[in-house]
Amino acid sequence: MNGASRGGWLDRIERAGNALPDPATLFAIGALLVALGSELAWQLDWQVEKTISRPGSEQTETVTLQATRLLSSDGVYWMLNSLVKNFIEFPPLGVVLVGMLGIGLAERSGLVGAALKALLAATPARWLTPALVFAGVNSSLGLDAGYVVLPPVAAALFLAVGRPPLAGLAAAFAGVAGGFCANLFITSLDPILAEFSTASAHLVDPHYSVAATANWWLMIASTFLLTGLGWAVTAWWVEPRLARARAEAGAAPAEPATAALGADERSALAWAGGVALVCLALYAAAALVPGAPLAGDDGAFPRWVRAIVPGIFIGFLVPGVVYGVRAGSLRSDKDVARMMGETMAGMGPYLVLAFFAGQFIAWFTHSGLGEMIAITGGRALVALEPSPSLLLVGFVLIVLLSDVLVGSMSAKYAFMAPVFVPMFMQVGISPELTQAAYRIGDSVTNMITPLNPYMVIVLVFVQRYAPSAGIGTLVAMMLPYFITFGLAWTLLLVLWVAAGIPLGPLGPLFYRP
Numbered sequence: 001m002n003g004a005s006r007g008g009w010l011d012r013i014e015r016a017g018n019a020l021p022d023p024a025t026l027f028a029i030g031a032l033l034v035a036l037g038s039e040l041a042w043q044l045d046w047q048v049e050k051t052i053s054r055p056g057s058e059q060t061e062t063v064t065l066q067a068t069r070l071l072s073s074d075g076v077y078w079m080l081n082s083l084v085k086n087f088i089e090f091p092p093l094g095v096v097l098v099g100m101l102g103i104g105l106a107e108r109s110g111l112v113g114a115a116l117k118a119l120l121a122a123t124p125a126r127w128l129t130p131a132l133v134f135a136g137v138n139s140s141l142g143l144d145a146g147y148v149v150l151p152p153v154a155a156a157l158f159l160a161v162g163r164p165p166l167a168g169l170a171a172a173f174a175g176v177a178g179g180f181c182a183n184l185f186i187t188s189l190d191p192i193l194a195e196f197s198t199a200s201a202h203l204v205d206p207h208y209s210v211a212a213t214a215n216w217w218l219m220i221a222s223t224f225l226l227t228g229l230g231w232a233v234t235a236w237w238v239e240p241r242l243a244r245a246r247a248e249a250g251a252a253p254a255e256p257a258t259a260a261l262g263a264d265e266r267s268a269l270a271w272a273g274g275v276a277l278v279c280l281a282l283y284a285a286a287a288l289v290p291g292a293p294l295a296g297d298d299g300a301f302p303r304w305v306r307a308i309v310p311g312i313f314i315g316f317l318v319p320g321v322v323y324g325v326r327a328g329s330l331r332s333d334k335d336v337a338r339m340m341g342e343t344m345a346g347m348g349p350y351l352v353l354a355f356f357a358g359q360f361i362a363w364f365t366h367s368g369l370g371e372m373i374a375i376t377g378g379r380a381l382v383a384l385e386p387s388p389s390l391l392l393v394g395f396v397l398i399v400l401l402s403d404v405l406v407g408s409m410s411a412k413y414a415f416m417a418p419v420f421v422p423m424f425m426q427v428g429i430s431p432e433l434t435q436a437a438y439r440i441g442d443s444v445t446n447m448i449t450p451l452n453p454y455m456v457i458v459l460v461f462v463q464r465y466a467p468s469a470g471i472g473t474l475v476a477m478m479l480p481y482f483i484t485f486g487l488a489w490t491l492l493l494v495l496w497v498a499a500g501i502p503l504g505p506l507g508p509l510f511y512r513p
Contacts, residue, residue: 024352024353024355024356024357025356026415027353027356027357027359027360027414028356028359028360030360030364030415031356031359031360031363031364034070034360034363034364034367034369035070035071035075035079035363035367036071037067037367037369038067038068038069038070038071038075038367038368038369039069039070039071041066041067041367041369041372042066042067042068042069045066046066046067046372047064047065047066048064048065048066048371048372048375048376049062049063049064049065065368065371065372065375066368067367067368067369067372068366068367068368070363070366070367078366079359079363082362082366083359085362086358086359086361086362086363087354087355087358087359088358089358089362090354090355090357090358090361093354093358094309095188095191095192095195095309096188096192096347096350096354096410097344097347098309098310098313099188099191099309099312099313100188100343100344100347101313101317101340101343101344102312102313102314102315102316102317102320103141103188103312103316103343104339104340104342104343104344104346105316105317105320105321105324105336105339105340105343106316106317106319106320106323107320107343108329108339108342108343109320109321109323109324109327109329109330109339110265110268110323110324110327110329111268111269111272111316111319111320111323111324112139112141112149113148113149114261114265114268114269114323114327115269115272115273117149117153117261118261118266118269121157121261125161128157128158128161128168129167129168129171129230129231129234129235130227130228130230130231132150132154132157132168132171132172132175132230133171133172133174133175133179133226133227133230133231133234134175134223134227135150135172135175136150136171136172136173136174136175136176136177136179136230137175137176137179137182137183137223137226137227138183138184138185138223139175139176140176140179140180140181140182140183140187140189141183141185141187146172146175146176147173147176147177147454147457147458148454148457150172150173150175150176151169151172151173151176151458151461152169152461152464153172154168154169154171154172155168155169155461155464155465156168159465163239164239164242164243165465166242166462166465166466166477167234167238167239167242167243169458169461169462169465170234170238170242170477170478170481171230171231171234171238173447173458173478174226174230174233174234174447174478174481174485175226175227175230177443177446177447177452177454177478178226178230178443178444178446178447178481178482178485179222179223179226179230179443179485180409180442180443180446181219181409181439181440181442181443182219182222182223182226182439182443183219183220183223184219184220184223186212186213186216186308186312187312188309188312189409190212190213190214190215190216190308191212191308191309192410193215193413193435193438193439194210194211194212194214194435195210196410196413196414196417196435197210197214197417197421197431197432197434197435198210198431199361199365199417199418200370200417200418200420200421200422200431201421201422201425201431202365203365203370203371203418203421203422204371204422204425204426205425205511205513208431210431210432210435211305211504211505211506211507212305212308212309213305213308213504213505213506213507214432214435214436214503214504214505214506214507215432215435215436215439215503215504215507216503216504216505216507217501217502217503217504217505217507218436218492218493218496218503218504218507219439219504221492221496222440222489222492225488225489225492226485226489229481229484229485229488230481230485232484233480233481233484237480238477238480238481242477264326264327264328265327267326268322268323268324268325268326268327269323271322271323271326272319272320272322272323272326273319275318275319275322276315276318276319279314279315279318279319280315283304283311283314283315286304287302287303287304294307305505305506321336324336324339353410357410357414360414361414361418364418365418370418370419370422371422373419373423375426377419377423377426379426386427388427388428388429388433388497388510389494389497389498391424391427391429392429392433392434392437392493392494392497393490393494395420395424395434395437395438395441396437396440396441396486396490396493397441398416398441399412399416399437399438399440399441399442399445400441400444400445400486402416403441403442403445403446403449409442412438412442413438413442416438417434417435417438420434420438421434421435424511425511428510428511428512429509429510429511430507430508430509430510430511431511432503432504432507432508432509433497433503433508433509433510436493436503437493440486440489440490440493443485443489444482444485444486444489445482447478447481447482447485448475448478448479448482455471455474458474459471459474462474462477497509
């Protein structure tokens with residue numbers, strides 16, 4: 001199928017996706033449906049029996065669950081009275097805001113962009129492709145910074161060594177978008193997803209907690225897997241195809257100087273890197289030295305796990321300030337406050353989404369429908385006797401399809417987690433494993449969905465070298481990565497489960513009540 005016809009098909013998908021309400025509106029509609037559903041369940045006298053263990057005893061007892069009416073007098077009062085609380089206690093709200101204060105400063109001061117450029121500039125030409133993909137996968141440390149920084153730099157680097165610039169752009173974009181949920185390190189995405197998973201697991205087990213490190217080992221392995229796959233797809237599939245169209249793809253360079261670091265940037269980056277190492281060493285000492293603030297356990301998790309988000313905040317804030325002071329982008333504390341304020345201003349749409357998502361989750365939990373649906377669906381799954389691998393593959397496919405219409409990672413998981421996490425727990429699949437499957441499905445579709453807001457930005461970069469290119473050009477270029485990443489990453493998950501390897505520290509594969 002040629003690029004034009006592929007673009008027409010995508011245009012229809014884009015129009016259908018844009019016709020959907022805003023995600024905040026979807027959550028508002030979802031909350032309304034929960035209220036109506038609770039009333040219907042009460043009117044139909046729907047009841048579900050649940051077997052629970054008595055505290056301090058091996059005996060069990062059976063209790064009958066019934067939906068709580070939200071449209072009754074007491075229910076309406078509860079919805080109004082808990083409105084502010086539901087927003088404040090929305091699981092990822094504090095995690096996102098605190099983490100972004102540090103990450104946003106590091107990005108706006110120039111540290112994140114300089115670090116990515118330095119990594120690529122120091123890489124030998126023959127290792128350029130895997131370095132691009134590797135840098136792209138790990139760029140999620142700076143959230144969306146990789147989308148803006150890496151593609152144009154990668155294209156300029158490829159052009160400088162006589163290779164099709166769009167091949168470099170494609171390799172970088174594949175790493176940034178397709179590998180967005182993988183990384184060598186714990187990022188702000190991990191505690192966000194863990195909070196959603198924990199809240200959803202409470203529908204079945206009120207004491208269950210998902211650690212931010214729950215998927216770490218799998219994501220480290222995924223980083224190297226995707227790097228190798230991205231290298232292979234670029235070398236064997238994408239670059240040869242683009243080389244045949246070199247006249248169109250390899251126009252004049254587009255600001256290739258952006259790939260080089262100035263003397264001030266190099267000095268500032270060296271200072272920031274040294275400070276970052278000091279911060280990391282202090283964090284490790286605080287976790288490993290007996291009696292230190294982060295040593296020991298706090299409930300179900302080590303203290304250092306509980307402090308991951310503050311660690312991310314400090315680990316980006318301090319080097320970001322040092323870089324900005326040395327590079328001249330920060331001249332006073334007012335600049336620091338301004339950049340942090342600009343970061344929070346950019347979080348406005350997320351706050352609106354969080355308000356309505358918080359109501360939806362709280363209403364869904366309070367109504368009891370989540371637990372009742374999970375128990376009913378879990379029993380149906382048990383009766384079918386499916387293998388865990390089959391369920392996980394099916395879930396990845398569901399996420400892939402939904403990602404075409406709903407672009408936001410947190411928005412989709414906020415919808416899906418309360419249904420699939422407790423449902424899969426009923427057949428022994430841990431919330432950590434459900435979360436890992438979600439990350440795979442959500443990541444790979446980012447390369448081709450028109451609802452990825454950065455697709456338009458990347459298309460602008462493409463048009464610097466191929467002025468006649470459209471969305472079909474970009475999607476056709478990325479489809480090989482999408483197919484390869486999706487198949488291989490899902491296979492890795494299936495093999496991982498078959499091998500019985502934990503997903504990460506405090507990341508079990510199976511749920512055992």
